[in-house]
Amino acid sequence: MNAFFKFNERGTNLKQETLAGVTTFLAMAYIMIVNPIVLSDAGMDKGAVFTATGLTIVFGCLLMGILANFPIGVAPSMGLNSFFTYSVVINLGIPWENALTGVFIAAILFLILSLLKIREKIVNAIPQDLKFAVSGGIGFFIALIGLKSAGIIKANESTLVTLGDLTKPNALLAILGFILIVLMMVRGFRGAIFFGIIITTIVGILTGVIDAPKQIIGAVPSMAPTFGVVFDHIPDIFSKDMLTVIFTFLFVAFFDTAGTLIAIASKAGLVNKNNEIPNAGRVLLSDSLASTFGSITGTSTTASFIESTAGIAAGGRTGFTAIVIAILFALSLLFSPLIAVVTSAVTAPALIIVGSLMAAQIKEIRWDELHYAIPAFITIIMMPLTYSVANGVALGLIIYPLTMLAVKKHKDIHPIMYVLFVIFILYFAFV
Incomplete structure (x- = not known):
């Protein structure tokens, strides 16, 4: 194991890697509860999504550990599951079965781009400031979703958004959960988000805001309602709306994953001098x-999880960390009855906290150089304001080459950026 995972080369050992894996698991375990709730808003079966989520995490983490030898946890993206439910299914009115087929087609295209190493070249071509901006913008977007789902903010005809009724039980419970998680995190408590959700759920049950579970451990739910559905709806993709959705999934997932990967790799010191x-x-x-x-x-697009930074902070440097994460998530499949009692009021604090963790990346942006700062700011601000990660990234990458050309730094612009510039102009013009 020492030779395979390169423990000595990366300055780590089995004990340190195991502890890092447990730490990351505790930090991202909430996704087993939150993802089924988010996707159930799209009409998907909670139990089936729970099982699909767990198995996908196990599969992704094993690959990340064995194939890539990286200390990263892979799970359904908190930004993309929200995009799937609220932008595609609810806002566009596309059935979840068709939307999931769009995820499948986008994933196949992802796979092809990865095998051809086109995806890797594009990730490396994106300027560092915009990489940090993508990660930060996704953080603000996720936090907005959490605040909205808890009722802490609400729509307003005059100001678009305003403060909600903080005296309502759900809002109070969400605020309590947020405070608990924050206090645990600032005290350095590992697994603060996971344990914060558990404590908030218990408080909700004791106060009557949430119904008590009938059992804790149960059989693993069947995936029958979601498994293989994508194959039945492939003929439905040949429409303008579906092609738009597939392109957007591909586009959003590409830059969501890229931004998060950059953030995690930077935290672990795995980015070399050539960016x-x-x-x-x-x-x-x-x-x-x-x-x-x-x-x-039966789940939405996966991504490298930003919570992996918790395990990296605990010393995780190799793929063995990811192997430990996979084993623990496999065991967590036995606790499916818990998802029936966890509500959006309980999971909202997790969304807000994860958003803050991702938003922290904006400190790395060169704010004192406007040709970098303005494209980065547009990328960040337009994600929550347009309720779309894709719009934020596209607008930022349209403005970037313009500001760089204005200060005569055309030599610093990677040729791929010009191609993306044209693609994004066409994206807004026709999609």
């Missing part, structure tokens, strides 16, 4: 295969 991530091709391939597997079993 490249060694072995990035295998990392992206693992993610692509996990997304394909997940869409078939």
Whole structure:
């Protein structure tokens, strides 16, 4: 194991890697509860999504550990599951079966791009400031969703958004959960998000806001309502709306994963002096295969999880960390009855906290240089304001080459950026 995972080369050992795996698991375990709730808003079966989520995480983490040898947890993206439910299914009115088929097709395209190493080249070509902006913007977007689902903010005809009724039980419970998680996190408590959700759920049950569960451990729910549905709806993709959805899934997932991967690799010190991530091709391939597997079993697009930074902070440096994460998530499949009692009021604090973790990346942006700062700011601000990760990334990458040309730094613009510039102009013009 020492030779395979390169423990000595990366300055780590079996004990340190195991502890890092447990730490990351505790930090991201909430996804087993939150993902089924988010996707159930799209009409999907909670139990089936729970099982699909668990199996997809196990599959993705094993690939990340064995194939890529990276200390990263892979799971359904908190940004993309929200995009799937609220932008595609609810806002566009596309049935979840068709939307999931869109995820599948996008994942296949992902896989092809990864095998051809096109995806890796594009990730490495994106300027560092915009990489940080993508990660930060996704954080603000996720936090907005959490605040909205808890009722802490609400729509307003005059101001678009305003403060909600904080005296309502759900809002109070969400605020309590947020405070608990924050206090645990600032005290350095590992697994703060996971345990915060558990404590908040218990408080909700004791106060009557949430119904008590009838059992804790139960049989693993069947995936029958979601498994293989994508194969029945492939003929439905040949429409303008579906082609738009597939392109958007591909586009959003690409830059969601890229931003998060950059953030995690930077935290672990795995980005080299050339602004490249060694072995990035295998990392992206693992993610692509996990997304394909997940869409078939019944969950939205996967991504490298930002909570992996918790395990990295605990010393995780190799793929063995990911192997430990996979084993623990496999065991967590036995606790499916818990998802029946966890409500959006309980999971909202997790969304807000995860958003804050991702938003922290904006500190790395060169704010004192306007030709970098303005495209980065547009990328960040337009994600929550347009309720779309894709719009934020597209607008930022349209403005970037313009500001760079204005200060005569055309030599610093990667040729791929010009191609993306044209693609994004066409995206807004026709999609």
